[in-house]
Amino acid sequence: MSSDHPLDPLTPEEISRATERVRPLFDDWELNFRVITLREPPKAELVKYLEAEHGGDVPPAFDRCARVEILVKDSVETIDLLELIVDLNNNSIIKQQHLEGKHSYIDxxxxxxxxxxxxxxxxxxxxxxxxxxxxxxxxxxxxxxxxxxxxxxxxxxxxxxxxxxxxxxxxxxxxxxxxxxxxxxxxxxxxxxxxxxxxxxxxxxxxxxxxxxxxxxxxxxxxxxxxxxxRPSPRTTTKPYQVVQPEGPSFRVDGQKVTWEKWTFRVGFNYREGLTLHDIRYDGRSLFYRLSLAEMFVPYGDPRAPYPRKGAFDLGNDGAGINANNLQLGCDCLGTIKYFDGWHNTSSGLPLRLPNVICLHEQDDGILWKHTNFRTGHAVVTRSRILVLQTIITVSNYEYIFAFHFGQDASINYEVRATGILSTVPIALDEPKPPFGTIVAPGVLAPYHQHLFCLRIDPAIDGHRNSIAIEESHAMRIDDANVHNPFGVGYETRTSYIEREGGFDLDVTKNRVFKIVNEANINPMTQTPVAFKLLPSYSQMLLAHPSSFHAKRSEYGQHAVWVTKYREDEMFPSGRYTMQSMGGEGIASAIEKRAGDEKEARIRNEDVVVWHTFGSTHNPRIEDWPVMPCEKMVIGLKPVNFFGENPGLDVAPSTQEVNKSVLFDGKGDGGEACCQTSGA
Amino acid sequence: MSSDHPLDPLTPEEISRATERVRPLFDDWELNFRVITLREPPKAELVKYLEAEHGGDVPPAFDRCARVEILVKDSVETIDLLELIVDLNNNSIIKQQHLEGKHSYIDxxxxxxxxxxxxxxxxxxxxxxxxxxxxxxxxxxxxxxxxxxxxxxxxxxxxxxxxxxxxxxxxxxxxxxxxxxxxxxxxxxxxxxxxxxxxxxxxxxxxxxxxxxxxxxxxxxxxxxxxxxxRPSPRTTTKPYQVVQPEGPSFRVDGQKVTWEKWTFRVGFNYREGLTLHDIRYDGRSLFYRLSLAEMFVPYGDPRAPYPRKGAFDLGNDGAGINANNLQLGCDCLGTIKYFDGWHNTSSGLPLRLPNVICLHEQDDGILWKHTNFRTGHAVVTRSRILVLQTIITVSNYEYIFAFHFGQDASINYEVRATGILSTVPIALDEPKPPFGTIVAPGVLAPYHQHLFCLRIDPAIDGHRNSIAIEESHAMRIDDANVHNPFGVGYETRTSYIEREGGFDLDVTKNRVFKIVNEANINPMTQTPVAFKLLPSYSQMLLAHPSSFHAKRSEYGQHAVWVTKYREDEMFPSGRYTMQSMGGEGIASAIEKRAGDEKEARIRNEDVVVWHTFGSTHNPRIEDWPVMPCEKMVIGLKPVNFFGENPGLDVAPSTQEVNKSVLFDGKGDGGEACCQTSGA
Incomplete structure (x- = not known):
């Protein structure tokens, strides 16, 4: 079976083919296949393909390539890590590299x-x-x-x-x-x-x-x-709650392509990032080339040896794909649910199915918009439906729930929930609480730690040449005769463009907004370039000292927003090989290296990438024990003068005829009001 | 009909009785009854009542009092605003005050x-x-x-x-x-x-x-x-989505008292604040005495006369209760819904029913907690059910959706959604975009403005003597021989207590957390006092110049967190009479006046009140036109070492048997997959 689209993850057959091409290269040495995954097509090629596809032309033929990572134990028992790129169409090796001094992810x-x-x-x-x-x-x-x-x-x-x-x-x-x-x-x-x-x-x-x-x-x-x-029997007060979609869901799935409420995009998956999204469009207009969680670092704040060795790169070291849960119908979501499997490989290079690693379903999200005309008393209200793509990973004790939410208002939210079990260390009974941890049970210390995520946003706002604007809201001057602000109430937005690659901070006191802008496309009504803005998750950055290995290895934890020019192999803000890394391989170092080259460093009207660092300083509560209720973080991407009007204006008003809600007028608790609940 | 509980809003009969008591005092002068509402019992009395009620004792008898606001047009046509307190038990006037220079809310x-x-x-x-x-x-x-x-x-x-x-x-x-x-x-x-x-x-x-x-x-x-x-016909791609609760909802309602999943509280309502919540307890433990939206100010940033006159106190001037929508079954919520009516009065003092001003229903909120044992592959997952109390108000062009969300993890979230229609002013065609507004249609300028909300939190964390702690997370020193931090990764929390009334700022760079603490009650496991923390909504504060009337009238817009000692009549952070107010009646002035009196100003281990200012700097997008998709803001109140474990630990695991989800394996769009959707 071959693939229909250059962005399709490798099929089992392709995985096997890659193995077959690679194995004979190494005689009878012992091979451990760590990764056999799609080497996504170079952007220049893929953009051409997508343009043809969306323009109604016949897309060009495409090469399928596999990225293969192997451990080779040679005749003298030395173990080497190698990366190969296998061209599956031509059955050729187009790259083979010995990764001296690097380690593969956890085996x-x-x-x-x-x-x-x-x-x-x-x-x-x-x-x-x-x-x-x-x-x-x-x-x-x-x-x-x-x-x-x-x-x-x-x-x-x-x-x-x-x-x-x-x-x-x-x-x-x-x-x-x-x-x-x-x-x-x-x-x-x-x-x-x-x-x-x-x-x-x-x-x-x-x-x-x-x-x-x-x-x-x-x-x-x-x-x-x-x-x-x-455990003792659970509470019985929680009555059943079911989601019924009598006409089926509103989405359509063709292979990896999803169509829903004017949105189209492709679902990707790999062992490391897990769920990835590609070629995201609304109403046919290009918005994002690729969205992915690019890294996650969990440094522990306990200063005592050996705890500084607790600092987990949950993507680079562990892998969000390989650790993705097998999602279960009726447990992880409600309603009508489509599951996607992922494919990985065994150590011998055989295809390995990872079942139900992504789920796709709709949710009601309350009210989308409402207005009541106070003169007539007439209300028009629409409900907000969202499309959810969810994946859940387990990294030893912790769980993370990652979900992209697509909205009818053309916004995308990315929600992260942290749950699972705290990592614990021993403490003697009757010891006072240390300043860097919480005692959650007798002799159990849950040390403080941070979760620092990095969402990689590769935009394509009406095309690939984009800029990043910083807009702030400032009071107008009151002491300047040239400024007309006689009552002192005026305020204005001030916009500046980021000219060069770098790391940037949030500042809510200025209502600082990072916008991804297509300067070539001016909204004729607002007179401003079309844009999407980042709604950040306000978070404390990395606390570890700049001289520490934690800091050197997780450079992206220094700033909330990083902007770089797109580069083919710059996918991970702490580098591709994070396992036991020494630092200096991250986004700050990469930017620093290019800073002297004006052409390399300039990012205005270029193919830019935005990296948003966010997370939580997690100083455990006893309420997080023995299993932690979800802590939620949400990031948004929202159109700003991109469209000509509210993109959800044509959503049909909410009616009882469709929604079939049930009036409650009893006391409840499943008692006397039962007769009123035949709502389906 | 008399009332069962001192916190019950006035009944229609009580409203009529208040009118009958007041009218004869003013001969045949023309009376305009602006307000007839419950004068909530003095806290000292109510606390005694609640203690008896929860302690299983016979609660003391209680007085019912009405607060009456009237406009009196006397024989010489002068209009006076008066406030009276009517003791309904004893049919007596216990207070009568002429409000010289004050104006009532919008008539x-x-x-x-x-x-x-x-x-x-x-x-x-x-x-x-x-x-x-x-x-x-x-x-x-x-x-x-x-x-x-x-x-x-x-x-x-x-x-x-x-x-x-x-x-x-x-x-x-x-x-x-x-x-x-x-x-x-x-x-x-x-x-x-x-x-x-x-x-x-x-x-x-x-x-x-x-x-x-x-x-x-x-x-x-x-x-x-x-x-x-x-409008043209709406999109037809959105398929029906229904919530079915076959055994009825999990809540119980007795009059104004709600019981749900270990929570109990009372629902209040008045013309000004709309929905209020009282005597909030979890598993029998006292958490909050009263929660209410206390004010909301919408200053416009257009500096040109006469636009500085656009600055709406949507509670003080308009009233969240009197402007509450009549919520409709199947439109504003899904599932099984309980509605509460409100009672107000006509200008002649007759009771006026405000139907369906509050709705109460449950929602599924995704996953509450999950853990997968990577050794066995066994997953335990629980779903999060929340209880929602929602009210929606219309203030001319705008709508606000206010909702308290109660969680099974003993957290409370307060969610505000802004929707409705932008306030617009004219602009000539072909004019350049002004720096203080967005052109959303030909000749239509939507000026920049802010929405500044103030949530009043009257805590009772295990009792009424509480303190406010500020906790920050700081890197441990690396250059201090007395600090053991050899690898530079250590960080610690530092806690200080607020000793005196004041206004305070957020600081995410320090992970600054405001905690409401009961210092007398130490969690034996964590060794720290029991607490709830505020999860703030990070927002830009008021932009108007301190010398402006906007600033003088909305003092609470200067800081994100205000802490005061409880005072019987200090309910509104811009004063009770905001209509055409001159400023100086707000929370900053009140604190300033008391600052010299050590006893008055001290708030540690006192009956404290926390006021959280939050909102949005709303620089309109064209996507907000002609009706605005909801902009969401969320605040949280979350236990920190208050309980002994995860309060949602006993929620039953999520199962397909109960949830009846539906597996999708077709392409969708209501086509070939229909046969799989008989999920109810």
Whole structure:
């Protein structure tokens, strides 16, 4: 099966073909296929294709290329990381690169081997014996990628092993509730290189004094558990709530192409970014070439060794695609739901189906617009329908819910919800609360941390030559005879254009707005160039010191908005290879390198890319324990003088005939009012 | 019919009783009853009542009092504004006050008289003749309250009359699309005192040069209209979407008391604030004594006379209750809906029913929490149900949708949506865009303006003695030998308490959080006092110059957070009588007056009130025309170490058995997939 469109993710057959082309290159050496994914077509080619496609012309033929990342263990047992680009049409290798000093993303089978090597180690076993664990309890090892801290040679992998206790034999018992003070480091070739004890107070350092597990840390089981099998019966007060779409949904899906309420776009998926969106148009007009979550960094604020090694690049190190949940009908969404599968590969290069990694469905979003004529009492009200593309990822203890919301008013919102379980470390009972963490259960410290996301926005606002304007609202001068502001109430917008690549800050006190503008296309009514504006999520930037490895590795955390010129391979604001990276590979360094070259640095009326850094400074609450209610963050992209009127003006008014709401006039609680609820 | 609870709004019978008690006091003078509303019980009394009620004791008897505001036209035709407090139990007047120099809120029958007087005026008629209007068109006069600008004596009412053209005889035609350059001022006794022409360019002033209406300003009708009768057929792509609650809703309503998912609270309503909430508790624990929108100011940024007179106090001058929409089943919400009526009074003091001014219903809000155990692949996911209390108001051209959202995680969100029609003024064709407005249609300028809301939060976090803490997240020092931060990644929270009344600013760069704290109640696990935090809406504050009347009248617009000690009659941050107010009656002045008195000014461990100012700097987009898609603002109140765990931990997992979602595997658009949609 070949593909219908250059943006289609690789098919299983294409994945196999890539494997077959690559394997013979390496004799009988051991190959570990880490990635076989679509190498998206170069933008110049793809733009031509899309123009033909939308212009009604026959699109040109296109090449299909796979990006393949492999680990090669050669005859002398050296492991090399290689990247290859395979031209699948011509069955040729068009690039082959040895990635000296780089590491691939987390290998879950390798991590399993680390766990096993660690638990089998005699020194670890000796330490576990000194813990004097309660009967029936078992030790769980949670291996984590090592966040560079300057303490070790990063040319080979090191894995941090954190230890927890599972009190019962239920496989879903929440072992994060019982962090042990043991810690081990495992080398790339599965040697346990260090075993030590974690600090147990704010001022203690790591140490080597064995001590038993303090059994008074054990909580009543249900207080630490979230799994229903381990909890008392849930509340029964929540009555069923169902979404019914008697004529089916309003969307249409053709392969990866989605059509809905004047919107068209293509759904992409890869192991790293997970859900990606391409060629987004409204009413036939081009808006965005590509939208994707480009990176996410979770630095922990606990200063004590070895915790500075907790700093997870959840995309670069873990992968939003490979960790995407298999979404379940009736659990993760309501209504009529379309699921998309993703395709990845096994370590031997076989295609691997990742089922239901994306769901597509509609939601009611309250009122879209309303006006009541106070003279006649007549009201016209329309409801807002949104189209949701959702993916949910699990990264060890945490979950993230990522969703693009398309609106009938031609806006796009990107919503992130953080949920799951806090990462925990041990603390002695009766210790005072440290200034960098919250005690959420006896002996359980949830350290402060940040979640810093980066949404990559590759705009195509009426075409690919765009500019970025900064608009601010300022009071007009009152002390200037040339300014007519006699009552002191006047205010105005002031617009400046960003001329060169750089990082920029938000400033709500000036109502600073970042607009993506097509300067060549002036709205004839407003006399201003057509634009989309960014509605940012106001967030604290990275707290780690600029000299720290956290800061050097996550440069995008310095500013809320970055603007660069499009470059074919500049997709990730902390670089492509974040695993144990040393820093200096991020967006700030890239901009800095080009700053001296005027032609390279200029971004006005160019093919620009906007990167928005946002997130949360997550100082845990006990209410986030033992499983965290979602914390929501929302970003918007909204037309500003792009159209000629409200793009949702033609949405039909809301009527009871269609909506079939039910009047409640009883007291409720499922009692006496039941007779009124036959609403369907 | 008497009332069951001291917080119940006045019943129709009580309104009549108040009228009957008041009328005889004024012989046969002409009375205009502006307000007959519940005088809420003094807090000291009410707190005792609520304590008994929740403690299972017999609550004490309570007095019912009405606050009555009347205009009295005495024998010499002088109109006086009076406020009376009527004790309805004892049929006595406990307070009577002459409000010298104050004005009541907008009187819609009087405004109608202003319209009629204005259109009947010969000078106005002469000017209209010079306009040379198109045949079939009619002139609509929109009277507005006068925003103090220093140009006139404010001791009597002045009304600004704005002129528009209605092109067709359809009563719902959008006349805001054709602003005329005519303007008139009408005195309290209905004399037209001034007639003049509005500026037609950014630099022009008001003038007196009659000129015809420029017919080339006339747009194709449908481009200016929103009413379906005046528009082409709406899009038909939006398929029906219904919410079905087969076992009825999860809430229970007893009179004004609502019980839902561990929450209890009472619903209040008055002509001014509209929806109010009282005695809010979760799982029996006290959280908030009273929540209300306390004010809203809409200053326009157009500096040219007479536009500085556009500055609307939509609560103080207009009233969120009296202008609340009659909500319609199946239009304003989905699912099973409970409506609350409000009661107001006619000018003669008869009870007046305001039907369906508040609706109560549930919504699905996506995922509440989820965790997937990566070792077993088992996922547990719960859906978030929210309870929504919504009211929608129309203030001339604009609409506001106000909604409190109660969550199963014990959080409360307050969502404001702005919609409706932009206020417009004329501009000559071919004029350049002024720096203080957007041209949205030919000859139609939508001036920049701000919407500044103030949410009054009267907390009772585990009781009435609360404090306000400011918590910030700061990087730990890296250059201080006394601080252990060897890797530079450490950060900590620093907390300070607000000791005295004042206004405070947000600072996202420090992750500044305002917490309402009960210092006497320490969470035993976290070792910190129980608290709720404010999740603010980051907003630009008032742009008008501090010396302007806009600024003097809307003091709360200076800072995002104000903290005061509770005072019985301090309910409104711009004062009770905002109509044509001169300033100096707001929250900043009140705080300033008390600043010298240490006992009065201290707010730590006191009965505190928090006022949150938020809103939008609304520089219109053409996409806001001719009717504006909702602009959303959200504020949150969220527990921080108040409970012992996630308050939504006991919500039952989400299952297909209950949710009955439908799998989509066709292409959609209501076509081939119909057979799969029998989901109910």
């Amino acid at each position: 879950s089978s390798y991590m399993k081997e680390v766990e096993e090597a660690c638990i089998a180690n005699s020194k670890v076993q000796d330490e576990i014996k000194t813990l004097d664990l309660p009967p029936g309890a078992s030790v769980i090892i949670e291996p984590w990628a090592y966040a560079t801290d300057g303490s070790n040679d990063m040319s080979r992998r090191i894995t941090m092993c954190w230890f927890y206790l599972r009190l019962t034999d239920h496989p879903d018992a929440n072992y994060y509730a019982y962090p042990l003070d043991l810690c081990a480091e495992v080398s790339e070739d599965l040697e346990v290189t260090k075993v030590y004890r974690l600090p147990s107070s704010a001022n203690q350092q790591i140490h080597n004094e064995p001590g038993p597990f303090d059994r008074s840390k054990i909580h009543p089981t249900e207080a630490s558990e979230f799994h229903p099998n381990l | 819609s029958s009087y405004m109608k008289e202003v319209e009629e007087a204005c259109i009947a005026n010969s000078k106005v008629q002469d000017e209209i003749k010079t306009l040379d209007l198109p045949p079939g068109a009619s002139v609509i006069i929109e009277p507005w309250a006068y925003a103090t600008d220093g140009s006139n004596d404010m001791s009597r009412r002045i009304t600004m009359c704005w002129f528009y053209l209605r092109l067709t005889d359809h009563p719902d035609a959008n006349y805001y699309a054709y602003p005329l350059d005519l303007c008139a001022e009408v005195s309290e006794d209905l004399e037209v005192t001034k007639v003049y022409r509005l500026p037609s360019s950014a630099n022009q002033q008001i003038h007196n040069e009659p000129g015809p209406f420029d017919r080339s300003k006339i747009h194709p009708t449908e481009a200016s209209e929103f009413h379906p009768n005046l």
